[in-house]
Amino acid sequence: MEIVVSGIRPTGNLHLGNYFGALSNFLKMQQTHHCFFFIADYHSLTTHPTPSDLHGNVKQVLVEYLAAGIDPEKATLYIQSDLPETAELYLLLNMNAYMGELERVTTFKEKARKQAENVNAGLLTYPSLMAADIIIHKAHKVPVGKDQEQHLELTRTFARRFNRMYNHEFFPEPTAFNFGAELIKIPGLDGSGKMGKSEGEGNAIFLADDPKIIRKKVMRAVTDAGPTTPNQPMTEAVAILFSLMRTMSKPETVDHFLNEYNACTIRYGDLKKQLAEDIVNFTAPIRERIHELAADEKYLSKVATMGAEKAHESAGKTISEVREIIGFRKF
Ligand code: TYM
Numbered sequence: 001m002e003i004v005v006s007g008i009r010p011t012g013n014l015h016l017g018n019y020f021g022a023l024s025n026f027l028k029m030q031q032t033h034h035c036f037f038f039i040a041d042y043h044s045l046t047t048h049p050t051p052s053d054l055h056g057n058v059k060q061v062l063v064e065y066l067a068a069g070i071d072p073e074k075a076t077l078y079i080q081s082d083l084p085e086t087a088e089l090y091l092l093l094n095m096n097a098y099m100g101e102l103e104r105v106t107t108f109k110e111k112a113r114k115q116a117e118n119v120n121a122g123l124l125t126y127p128s129l130m131a132a133d134i135i136i137h138k139a140h141k142v143p144v145g146k147d148q149e150q151h152l153e154l155t156r157t158f159a160r161r162f163n164r165m166y167n168h169e170f171f172p173e174p175t176a177f178n179f180g181a182e183l184i185k186i187p188g189l190d191g192s193g194k195m196g197k198s199e200g201e202g203n204a205i206f207l208a209d210d211p212k213i214i215r216k217k218v219m220r221a222v223t224d225a226g227p228t229t230p231n232q233p234m235t236e237a238v239a240i241l242f243s244l245m246r247t248m249s250k251p252e253t254v255d256h257f258l259n260e261y262n263a264c265t266i267r268y269g270d271l272k273k274q275l276a277e278d279i280v281n282f283t284a285p286i287r288e289r290i291h292e293l294a295a296d297e298k299y300l301s302k303v304a305t306m307g308a309e310k311a312h313e314s315a316g317k318t319i320s321e322v323r324e325i326i327g328f329r330k331f
Pocket residue numbers: 005006007008009010017018019020021022040043129130133134142143144145146147148184185186187194195196
């Protein structure tokens with residue numbers, strides 16, 4: 001059976017970008033693949049070096065994974081820092097990772113610009129840690145959003161390099177995956193490109209947002225003065241609303257508003273109202289489960305312990321084989 005690995009950083013509540021880029025794929029894949037899903041708390045330190053509530057943030061993602069429908073009996077659900085084998089493999093991969101290739105990574109360049117006062121080594125070697133996460137379970141597929149594509153390319157480079165250097169076909173070369181034909185990028189509501197946790201207020205809609213907030217965020221989204229000639233190309237802001245609508249709403253709804261747009265009779269207020277209701281209906285059951293699960297510490301602890309044990313079984317085997325291949329042997 002094919003092996004699947006993916007993770008999410010605990011740096012804020014999960015939003016629709018996380019859901020449609022990654023989580024929705026996790027939910028399907030757990031039925032058919034051997035899945036490992038984790039909370040990337042080591043990675044979160046590259047941008048949040050002294051988090052005020054790391055444990056609380058990890059708990060929030062654990063709760064949201066479960067509320068969205070990850071079944072911890074089917075998939076292995078664990079916390080990255082519960083698996084020290086990952087840290088060991090990261091160290092070993094770093095010995096064969098080159099400054100030049102790490103410095104060329106777009107997310108590194110972006111983060112280095114954003115946090116110029118803290119361009120730490122963890123930020124530079126972020127892709128080696130991510131590769132370690134993935135190949136520690138010898139994964140084949142990695143469900144992620146479009147923004148992770150370059151990291152996956154490097155993961156394949158590191159896996160291939162290891163195999164070649166030690167002349168051993170050991171690690172498979174994993175690929176980024178989405179059930180649709182392509183990896184996706186959900187845009188933010190404020191027109192700033194990607195929906196993200198650390199963008200400004202009003203950019204992201206979170207799974208845990210209550211209906212009032214969702215309606216407010218959608219109603220505030222930027223639009224334009226409206227089309228004046230039939231079939232006029234859309235401005236970026238309006239294209240974003242349609243793009244969200246395509247993910248959230250029924251195809252008939254999208255067609256209805258598209259026809260109105262093309263006929264220049266569209267009222268953006270109506271489109272936003274419909275979009276907000278579709279988002280509210282979609283997130284309501286998840287939000288309810290978030291509240292229930294957050295109160296059940298005993299269950300969360302059971303899930304995390306079971307996940308760590310299962311992950312350890314798989315990772316322990318890989319790391320002892322890697323040690324053997326490299327030549328760390330017992331006297
Ligand atoms: P993170 O925590 O930033 O995001 C988690 C997942 O959500 C996807 N995503 C999006 N997809 C579409 N549109 C968006 N606007 C959007 N925003 C976020 C991300 O692509 C990601 O799949 N480096 C990873 C965490 C990680 C990981 C791994 C992933 C660490 N180790 C190993 C896979 C395998 C990250 O920062 O994701």
